[in-house]
Amino acid sequence: MKIKFCFFLNLLFLHSILCGQVQPIYLDQDKPLEERVEDALSRMTLPEKVAMCHAQSKFSSPGVPRLGIPEIWTSDGPHGIRAEVFWDEWYNAGWTNDSCIAFPALTCLAATWNLEMSALYGKSIGEEARYRNKNVLLGPGVNIYRTPLNGRNFEYMGEDPYLASAMVVPYIQEVQKNGVAACVKHFALNNQEKDRGHINVQVDDRALHEIYLPPFKAAIQKGKAWAIMGAYNQYKNQHCCHNQYLLKDILKEKWLFDGVVISDWGGVHDTHQAIENGLDMEFGTWTDGMQENIKNAYDLYYLARPYLQALQSGESKEEILNDKVRRILRLIFRTTMAPNRPWGSFGTTEHAQAGRQIAEEGIVLLKNDNSLLPIDFSTVRKIAVIGENAIKQMTIGGGSSSLKVKYEISPLQGLQKQIGNQAEILYSLGYASPQKSSKDPMGEIQQIGVHASREELRQQAIETAQKADLVLFFGGLNKNSFQDSEGRDRQSLSLPYGQDTLIAELAKANPHLAVILISGNAVAMPWIETVPAIVQAWYGGTEAGNAIAAILTGEVNPSGKLPFTFPVRLEDNAAHACGGYPGDGKNVEYKESLFVGYRYADKQKLSPLFPFGHGLSYTTFSYGKITADKKIIRPDEKITFSIQIKNTGLRAGSEIVQLYISDKKSSLPRPIKELKGFQKIYLQPGEEQILQFTIDKEALCFYDDIQQKWITEPGKFEVLIGASSTNIKDRLTFELK
Incomplete structure (x- = not known):
């Protein structure tokens, strides 16, 4: 009934326009943007203004049907356009036309050190978002890589503020050419997932301005981002989604940001602070940001009925509300109501190949003793491919970046296609991650059938390796909890599931061994001296397997370089050496100050496992x-x-x-x-x-x-x-x- 009534009001409104009864400036796309904003604002009622400041569903907020102003629809990114979910649930709604192209994780993009690849990424994902009629893409992420245990590092652009600042700008610019707002996240100091919902970050002003803020500043002032997302954590004992210093003093006053501040899902905690401290749009309140949910509570959001009551009682001033609504209208006129907005495209071969090119440029050759790689087919006739990560799907899981993809090429599939009949490929699982029965928000978690113990899997892998001329071990991390995943930090720098022991045994069984790591984080390598070749392959998206195969066979010469330092030990990382991480559950102090990543290694004269900016070539x-x-x-x-x-x-x-x-x-x-x-x-x-x-x-x-x-x-x-x-x-x- 509500939908029919709104449709009827829209018809009356359009009829009145056609009959010359009203001539709203905000519908005239030739008028200056700010005139359109002011005209639309002047026609809105107080309840209509308040309604625009909070969600109406899991991923949308209302427009003003009476005035023909459309809703805002957001989509999780930044690696692909999330599948449609139910109106008020996290889970896949079961559509059959929402399978996207998965692009490489942002650590891989950062590892390209190529502004053209950043622009290609933004253009491609922007087209996918536009085709799905999303007008806000929730990404990219530019939080600094402070500790290798941060479960969400794979979504960010490394440890260096200059590199992250340079790489984020073309991404934003190309996304927004599609009439889709890039929502840069998570502002600011969201450098760990442990206790993320409440931990108060204590950091000195120099480190804040020199290390943690520059990528956001570049995104706003050079990229001209139209939206920014607050972080879950606290700074100066205020949650970042309604933080006076970050959102008002810095973002809106110093940086002159004219876009929308969007809360992270479940990141709002107080009506007064949300009103006064710079938040514009509230999403996901009373959820955990991933799965938990109090259903249909939108009228009770902090910026919903409580806000309206504060306005009606005179407790809050309408000019503050008007500023929020101006920003929201500006966003709508830049996106959904923008003139000549392109149509976009979705799930295309062109986008898949763009993702493959980015993945190929981001893969890093860490070590290559005796030129073990690329594969020399004049001497290699039998190849042992070992490891769960050779077949495991990596586009699902991991939290909000989990995707429902059109297809995903595994490393084993990529090698089989690339090698053809040049060599025989033998496969052995070698190790397995724990089986999961829970359902991922984007679909069922991939199940890999395992009917053997860890020792049996290891022995089978060793026997397979002994038969081969070359061993390719695919290991690293995955998107399970306590790995590369939102909401949980890693518990160790070591490889999980007994991989370190397996790699050491494989090196004894066959010295012609290459280890290919699939992860978004640094890992310890106690076996490094006995392994001649190591490749950091990241999470490569839809075309991951083909990209990896192209590098291993020499079709593509590797050119990626590390966007963060690989320490020998966890104690060689500044956040751990200085005793700051993970805090006491209430506060975390960044005792290392400016000395993050290679800055700390230089200061302490440490030799890293692999330094920032490292990468070999053929x-x-x-x-x-x-x-x-x-x-x-x-x-x-x-x-x-x-x-x-x-x-x-x-x-x-x-x-x-x-x-x-x-x-x-x-x-x-x-x-x-x-x-x-x-x-x-x-x-x-x-x-x-x-x-x-x-x-x-x-x-x-x-x-x-x-x-x-x-x-x-x-x-x-x-x-x-x-x-x-x-x-x-x-x-x-x-x-x-």
């Missing part, structure tokens, strides 16, 4: 000497550095050249070096190219927590250019006057 590159166009600069000037890179190997390939800056003397402690530039170049064998990097004072400044502003001090600086944070090829000193 070819080799030489670096020339750095030159500069000047040796002394002033604050209003720029300086350009040049360096020659040459492909000295026999294969065409890509190299990621990284530029770091070191402040030789400052009034406040600073990291030994910080990433301030990178370029990815493709070179044919023997080809050389001169790269240029231009920086200004922004690359030299730091945040002064006493003055509460960014400052640049005169003095000597050093530019370092290299192939990773530890593989520095040359350095040059210059001076800022």
Whole structure:
């Protein structure tokens, strides 16, 4: 009855327009955006305004049917467009036309170090969201990789604020060209899943501004994101979904954000704070953000009936409400009611191939002693493929990023297709994760039939390895709880399910062993000395298996580099070495301050297992000497550095050249070096190219927590250019006057 009545009101409204009785500016797409917003706002009643500030279903909020203003429909991302769920439940609604393309996890995108891949990702996922008529994509995520135990690291872009800032911008820009808002998350300091719903983060101002805020600032000021999502945790003893300092003082006043602040699902806890502290739209209250749910409670949300009552009693001012509604209307006019909004496309071959290209560029060759890879089919006739991750589906599970996909190519399937009859493939499970009977929100958890003990599986794998010329072990993590998954942190840096013991035994059984890790996190490698080849393959999405096979067989030359540090031990990670993680259940103190990832390794002179920015190729590159166009600069000037890179190997390939800056003397402690530039170049064998990097004072400044502003001090600086944070090829000193 309600739907029919609203439809009738819309017909009356449209009839009145056609008859010339009203001429609403907000429907005139040629009018300036702000005029349209003000006109629509002036026609709305108080209850209609309040209704727009909270959800009406699990993933939607109401429009104003009387005025022809449409609803807002969101979709979980950022790796694919989530299947349709029931109106007020988490579970799959059973549609037959909502199977998406799964794109690689954002750690894989970050590992491409390629802005073109970020743009391709945003364009493709934006088209999928648009086709499904979603006008808010809940992603991308840019929280900093602080600890390798964070279960949600696979959804983010690594440990370095410069890299994450650069990579997030093209993604947002291309998503929004489709008339779909990118909702950047989780603002801010959501760096662990343990106690995420209430933990209060204590971090100094320098670390906040230099490490944790820059990717969000870039998303807003350079990417022009139309939406941002608050985090679950607290900062300054206020929940981040209604945090005065983060949402009002920084986001809306300092950064001049004109978009919508959306709560994470279940992240709102107080009506007064939600009203006053910058939240615009409330979703998912009285859920756990994944499965738990109090049904049909939307009128009782903090920004629903309690808000209306506060307005009617005079306790709350309508101008605050008007600001929220202006932002929501602005979002609607930029998306659903935007002129010339494209139609998008969904589940296409083009999108699948885009995902494959991103996956191929993001896969990292960590180690390759004696050129074990790529596979040499002149000597390799029989290949043993071992490990559950060779066949396990990785697009379901993991929390809100769980997807219902059109298809997913496993590594075993990819190898079988790629290798054909060039070699015989033998498969052995080797290990198995625990069986699950619970239902994933996106569908049934994949069941892998296991009828043997761990010891029997291990022995079968060893026997298979002994028969082969080459062993490819597929291990790592998965999307189960306490692995790479929302809501739970990992409990150890070690590989689960007895994999470390199995790998050590396989190395004894056959020295021609390559370990391919599928994960979004660093892992310990006690077996590293006995394994000649190691590949970090991430979660590659729909075309994961084909991408991995292309790398292993040499069809594609690996070119990815790590977006975070792999420590030897958990104690080599700053969050653990300094005693901060995971806190006492109420507070967590970031005792390491600025020294996250490679910054901490540099400070402590630690040798990581694999450093930030590390990645090998099937070819080799030489670096020339750095030159500069000047040796002394002033604050209003720029300086350009040049360096020659040459492909000295026999294969065409890509190299990621990284530029770091070191402040030789400052009034406040600073990291030994910080990433301030990178370029990815493709070179044919023997080809050389001169790269240029231009920086200004922004690359030299730091945040002064006493003055509460960014400052640049005169003095000597050093530019370092290299192939990773530890593989520095040359350095040059210059001076800022």
